[in-house]
Amino acid sequence: MHTIETLALGFLSIVVVNNFVFTKFLGICPYIGVSGRLDMAFGMGLAVTFVTTLSGSVTFLIDSFVLTPLGLEVTRYVCYILVIAGAVQLVEMYLRKFFPPLYESFGIFLPLITTNCVILGICLFLDQWQIANFLQAVTLSFGAGIGFTLAICIMAGIRENLILADVPPCLQGAPITLITAGLLTLAFMGFAGMIK
Amino acid sequence: MANDAQTLSSAQVVWNGLFKENPIFGLMLGMCPTLAVTTTLQAALTMGGCVIFVLICSNLMISAMRRQLKPHLRILMFTLTIAVFVTIADQFLKAYQPEMSEYLGAYIPLIIVNCLIICRAEACASKQGLRISVIDGLAMGVGFTLSLSLLAGIREILASGKLLGMTVLPLAEDGGWFVPWAGMGFPVGAFVTLGLLLGLVVHLTRKAKG
Numbered sequence: 001m002h003t004i005e006t007l008a009l010g011f012l013s014i015v016v017v018n019n020f021v022f023t024k025f026l027g028i029c030p031y032i033g034v035s036g037r038l039d040m041a042f043g044m045g046l047a048v049t050f051v052t053t054l055s056g057s058v059t060f061l062i063d064s065f066v067l068t069p070l071g072l073e074v075t076r077y078v079c080y081i082l083v084i085a086g087a088v089q090l091v092e093m094y095l096r097k098f099f100p101p102l103y104e105s106f107g108i109f110l111p112l113i114t115t116n117c118v119i120l121g122i123c124l125f126l127d128q129w130q131i132a133n134f135l136q137a138v139t140l141s142f143g144a145g146i147g148f149t150l151a152i153c154i155m156a157g158i159r160e161n162l163i164l165a166d167v168p169p170c171l172q173g174a175p176i177t178l179i180t181a182g183l184l185t186l187a188f189m190g191f192a193g194m195i196k
Numbered sequence: 197m198a199n200d201a202q203t204l205s206s207a208q209v210v211w212n213g214l215f216k217e218n219p220i221f222g223l224m225l226g227m228c229p230t231l232a233v234t235t236t237l238q239a240a241l242t243m244g245g246c247v248i249f250v251l252i253c254s255n256l257m258i259s260a261m262r263r264q265l266k267p268h269l270r271i272l273m274f275t276l277t278i279a280v281f282v283t284i285a286d287q288f289l290k291a292y293q294p295e296m297s298e299y300l301g302a303y304i305p306l307i308i309v310n311c312l313i314i315c316r317a318e319a320c321a322s323k324q325g326l327r328i329s330v331i332d333g334l335a336m337g338v339g340f341t342l343s344l345s346l347l348a349g350i351r352e353i354l355a356s357g358k359l360l361g362m363t364v365l366p367l368a369e370d371g372g373w374f375v376p377w378a379g380m381g382f383p384v385g386a387f388v389t390l391g392l393l394l395g396l397v398v399h400l401t402r403k404a405k406g
Contacts, residue, residue, distance in 0.1 A: 023383060025232040029311050032227065074287070077279045077305050085272045111271055115309040117228045124302040170399035174224055175391045182387030189382065 007139045014143035020118050021151035022181075022188040024125075027118040031152055032177055034109055041156035043102055044109065045149025047091050049142065052119050054087045055080075056141025059123040060134060080123045081114075088114045118148045154184065206331050213335025219312045220343035220390075221397045226312035230344060231386040232303055237360055240348035242296045244341025246285045246304060248334065251313055253281045255333035258321040265322060274317040275308060282308045312340060350389055355380035 020026040027048070034044045059080050067073055092110055095103040103110070113119070122144040131137050158180055167176050219225050226247075233243045257277050258265075265273060286304050289297040297304065307313070316336055321329040349359060354377045357365040365374035379385050 025228050025383065025386070026306070028227040028231060029225070032224070074283060077283050077286075077308060078276060081275045081279045081308060082272075085275065112311075114271060114275060115311055115314055117306055117309050120306060120309050121302060124305055128302055168395075170402065171391070171395040175395035175398065178387050178391030178394065182384045182391060185383040185387060189384070 003135070007136060010136060011139050011143040011146075014140055015147040015150060016188065017191045017194055019147045019151060019188055020121060020144050021148060022185040024121065026121040027116050027148050027151075030109065030112070030116055031148075031155060031181070032174060034152065036156065036159060038153065038156040038160060040105060041152045042149065044106070045145070045152050047095070047106075047110070048113060048116060048118060048148050049145025051084065051087045051091055051113055051116075052122050052145035052148075053138065053142045054090075055084045055119055056122045056126060056144070057134070057138045058083050058087070060126055060131070060137040060141075063127060076127075080120060084119050084123070085114050118144060151184075155181065158184075206328070209328055209332050210335040213332060213337075214339045214342070218343060219336055219340040220347075221394060223312070223315065225315050226310045226340060227390075228306065229303055229310060230347065231383070231390065233300060234344060234348035234351055234386060235355070235381055236352050237345060237348045239296070239299060240344040241341065242289070242293065243300065243303070243307075244337070244344050246282075246289070246307060247310065247313070247340055248337030249285055250278060250281045250307055251316060251337045251340075252330055252333040254278045254313060254317060255321040255329040256326065257281075258317045259324060259326050259329035262322045270318070270322070271314070274314050278313055278317075279308045312336065347386075347390060347393065350393075351380045351385055355385065 014020075018024070021028070021031055030044060030048075034040055062079055062083065063076070067076055067079065088111065091113070092103075095106070095110070122141050126137050126140060131140065155177075159177065162176065162180070171179070213219075215222075217223055220227075220230055229243055229247075233239045254274070254277050258274060261273075282305060285307070286297070289300075289304060316332060320332045324332070353359055353364050357363060357367045357374050357376055367374055367376065377385070380389070
């Protein structure tokens, strides 16, 4: 029972309280770049969630069973990048085979998931927070992906309506998106302190 | 990117890096560290220094191996090269600037996935010769650092009234007049300041064009 409680709290905290996009500024590039349409944002979120879960768990295993016992912590970043690139390659092949239209619409953004900060971010933070439990590592990585999906979908929903708004010409496009994101972080700050 | 395939003079490359295609205000790349480490000017400068180092080295390496690159393994090779140099920078910071390394935390390794460096590898280093690539790395890195410092300077002054430890605006609690804007230290300050600065840049560019 205790484990389930810890896991649920950890999941909730990483999705809303410590949302990677709003509090750690990770994944801002796709957050600004792909959040134009809701369906694409959702697809992107799911792809990122899959890759974070997979690479978060795999890097955790590699870290605790290979790198730390052998004293090879220096090579950590190179290993992380290799795992992430492999996972992204998997997603790319899967999408190309089973969802060709979605694959087409992502274009260059799909291989660029490799360079999504959320993914490398969760691998690094798992190490920094000194997570010792595999189940917890999986939950947190999954939560980080879900948090990203949540953020990018909220943003896409707002931006679909923003098209109709009368924005001053100099603020159109990226500037207004950034300001909107700023206001969203204010809203999410309301969750701070909810979980100790 | 504007400078595909054509040969460029060094002066043009420097001009592009610093102003015309400034990484943050022109290309909008490398946003994550821009927003995250600009709470104080010192952090921004350290970050800028690391990015300059990594950018020059990775541009040099990638330019040297540009004829051997296979198209589908390209991005992987870029990130692996960058990861090696980031590891070097990280170890160096840990040894000589432990406090700063602690403060920046995960954002130093996150330079690996800074879109700016990968974009320069793709757009410049994998197409141009060694000399142009190194100059481009330096110019882009300096342009990045300048923008970062601008943002960090504004946020640090408004959040604490100080810049690099010196008092710029006398605080109300110390007998001055300035009440610090707490929001500037939070994420919202980063997003809104960058948004407004970007709007200002767009406005000025339009005015200059007439």
